[in-house]
Amino acid sequence: MSAFLTVVRPGLFATIQDLGRFGFQELGMPVAGALDPVALRLANALVGNPQGMAGLEIALLGPVLRVDSPAVRIAAVGPLAMTLEREGEATRPLEPHRSHSLRQGDLLRLGAVDGASVAYLAVAGGFALAPVMGSLSIYVRAGIGPLGGRPLGQDDRLPLARDGAADGPPDEPDLELPQPPEYGVGPLRVVLGPQDDRFTEQALATFLSAAYHVGKQADRMGLRLEGPSLKHRGSADIPSDGLVTGSIQVPGNGQPILLLNDHQTAGGYTKIATVISADLPRAGRLRPGDRLSFQAVTVDEAEAIRRRQEQAISGWIRAIRPVRPAGGIDLEALYAENLISGTVDIVNGGSDLPLV
Amino acid sequence: MAAVDDDRVRSVGVEIRFTTAGDSAFNVEFGEAIDRATNARVMALHARLKAAPPPGLVETVPTFRSLLVVYDPVATGRREMQAAVEAALAGSNAAAAEGRLWRLPVCYDPDLGPDLAELADGLGLTVERVAELHGSAEYFVYMLGFMPGFGYMGDLPAELERPRRTEPRVRVPAGSVAVAGRLTTVYPWESPGGWHLIGRCPVPLYDAGRADPVLLTAGDRVRFEAVDRAAFDGIAQAVAAGRFDPASLRAAS
Numbered sequence: 001m002s003a004f005l006t007v008v009r010p011g012l013f014a015t016i017q018d019l020g021r022f023g024f025q026e027l028g029m030p031v032a033g034a035l036d037p038v039a040l041r042l043a044n045a046l047v048g049n050p051q052g053m054a055g056l057e058i059a060l061l062g063p064v065l066r067v068d069s070p071a072v073r074i075a076a077v078g079p080l081a082m083t084l085e086r087e088g089e090a091t092r093p094l095e096p097h098r099s100h101s102l103r104q105g106d107l108l109r110l111g112a113v114d115g116a117s118v119a120y121l122a123v124a125g126g127f128a129l130a131p132v133m134g135s136l137s138i139y140v141r142a143g144i145g146p147l148g149g150r151p152l153g154q155d156d157r158l159p160l161a162r163d164g165a166a167d168g169p170p171d172e173p174d175l176e177l178p179q180p181p182e183y184g185v186g187p188l189r190v191v192l193g194p195q196d197d198r199f200t201e202q203a204l205a206t207f208l209s210a211a212y213h214v215g216k217q218a219d220r221m222g223l224r225l226e227g228p229s230l231k232h233r234g235s236a237d238i239p240s241d242g243l244v245t246g247s248i249q250v251p252g253n254g255q256p257i258l259l260l261n262d263h264q265t266a267g268g269y270t271k272i273a274t275v276i277s278a279d280l281p282r283a284g285r286l287r288p289g290d291r292l293s294f295q296a297v298t299v300d301e302a303e304a305i306r307r308r309q310e311q312a313i314s315g316w317i318r319a320i321r322p323v324r325p326a327g328g329i330d331l332e333a334l335y336a337e338n339l340i341s342g343t344v345d346i347v348n349g350g351s352d353l354p355l356v
Numbered sequence: 357m358a359a360v361d362d363d364r365v366r367s368v369g370v371e372i373r374f375t376t377a378g379d380s381a382f383n384v385e386f387g388e389a390i391d392r393a394t395n396a397r398v399m400a401l402h403a404r405l406k407a408a409p410p411p412g413l414v415e416t417v418p419t420f421r422s423l424l425v426v427y428d429p430v431a432t433g434r435r436e437m438q439a440a441v442e443a444a445l446a447g448s449n450a451a452a453a454e455g456r457l458w459r460l461p462v463c464y465d466p467d468l469g470p471d472l473a474e475l476a477d478g479l480g481l482t483v484e485r486v487a488e489l490h491g492s493a494e495y496f497v498y499m500l501g502f503m504p505g506f507g508y509m510g511d512l513p514a515e516l517e518r519p520r521r522t523e524p525r526v527r528v529p530a531g532s533v534a535v536a537g538r539l540t541t542v543y544p545w546e547s548p549g550g551w552h553l554i555g556r557c558p559v560p561l562y563d564a565g566r567a568d569p570v571l572l573t574a575g576d577r578v579r580f581e582a583v584d585r586a587a588f589d590g591i592a593q594a595v596a597a598g599r600f601d602p603a604s605l606r607a608a609s
Contacts, residue, residue, distance in 0.1 A: 028501050028503055242417040265500070276379050
């Protein structure tokens with residue numbers, strides 16, 4: 001049978017994202033993809049998906065989704081409020097950083113994202129949507145990707161690749177990350193260039209010592225930063241060249257722009273530095289008003305930092321474990337058990353559990 | 357003072373520079389000027405790396421005078437990737453394959469080219485002469501960027517050279533044929549834009565329904581063919597009805 005998550009209320013800006021649409025930048029096609037790829041990878045790991053599978057990127061305020069499938073396992077990673085409404089039960093909060101087993105008719109209310117710009121929802125098996133140029137990432141500006149290339153809308157139906165029947169054996173427990181992922185604190189690390197030689201010594205020193213904050217113009221394309229002006233040597237313009245996520249371009253007004261995943265593929269402003277790949281998830285989580293500063297590292301250092309980060313991510317994924325009961329009883333596991341088997345299993349040990 | 361990465365710039369041959377774009381990309385710069393010879397070297401390296409991608413290469417993005425090399429920093433590293441690119445540079449000098457030649461219809465009706473009269477005035481030319489000059493050249497697609505399918509085409513006849521509009525438009529209609537500096541383009545999407553709009557092309561340069569949604573690729577050549585308003589409307593209707601095959605715009609070189 002067909003199985004869907006149906007959008008009962010769309011929220012403010014939720015899009016399908018995977019790790020990006022690579023290979024088409026030569027045609028002017030932006031990469032797009034998850035602003036916080038680490039969170040998406042972990043959410044996928046919690047529901048047993050390959051790390052790069054597409055999930056739902058939720059900005060600001062999440063959608064309300066109805067489960068129109070016998071069952072589905074979901075997991076959110078990021079600072080997201082969630083509640084579950086199930087017929088005949090009191091509404092209850094669901095925690096991020098663990099999986100939850102949902103059943104037909106459940107209403108999953110994804111609330112405010114608080115503390116970062118985005119959070120991610122993964123569903124076991126992923127979405128049965130047709131990739132565009134090899135990717136399910138939605139690039140809203142040009143309407144590219146599944147769902148017509150736009151954010152979730154009212155009554156959209158997100159088809160599930162798994163119809164729910166095969167969503168793990170009945171006794172498969174939900175899984176949790178022992179600890180939320182750590183992003184580190186302190187300055188965003190950058191490698192100077194490619195046009196750092198087009199800035200004055202004073203501008204470079206200012207860039208690496210001053211505090212900036214994210215202005216109101218902040219979206220998936222980039223963050224306009226506000227702070228001390230950076231002076232060019234000569235013109236701020238160059239013949240347009242390629243851009244990457246994390247490029248920090250400085251137009252003639254001296255105010256830096258940190259480019260994020262939906263950045264255009266090429267641009268004609270000088271770029272003072274590039275955020276290192278390990279710190280892109282932190283950059284992608286920034287919101288208007290957030291303060292930030294920059295620290296220069298070499299490419300060798302950036303590579304070492306990225307390798308350590310990948311080891312940490314592997315470690316977090318290895319540490320994923322069955323949800324442990326808090327305070328002696330795990331209600332979630334109980335609910336999940338009920339969900340998957342369809343009835344309360346009294347015969348096989350259910351009666352040993354304290355009744356609440 | 358800022359720490360500068362020792363690896364940031366290294367010369368290979370005379371004028372090639374490697375400039376760093378973080379730990380997952382670098383530029384190979386072949387010069388500063390926007391000219392065909394420089395761009396041809398960019399396209400040749402692009403073609404070579406595409407034909408035989410080194411391990412860890414994600415993609416390469418050709419622009420006017422530089423090639424952006426994007427790699428997976430988990431699978432490889434800067435030193436290995438730069439060495440592979442240097443090897444590709446030192447290898448075969450075969451030029452990139454000759455691009456395709458397209459004949460794009462354009463209607464220079466003032467309704468469809470709202471800047472035509474002003475541009476002609478500023479250049480001291482008649483509207484007809486502007487259209488004639490624009491249609492007289494064969495253009496080269498130096499690069500795509502700004503938005504999917506947006507081609508930067510040169511070289512516009514020198515008589516038509518004018519800087520971008522001082523006040524960019526908030527909305528440029530899709531299909532608008534425009535000029536700025538020594539470049540011309542066709543806007544594939546409705547978007548903001550600061551180029552002078554001199555006409556409209558009825559054939560979409562981006563169409564999600566086509567096997568290759570983006571019509572032009574870097575290295576292609578374009579000739580504009582003036583059509584009157586009736587012909588423009590006819591083609592637009594055929595496109596809307598799905599009866600127009602863009603392959604018919606391919607010309608034998």
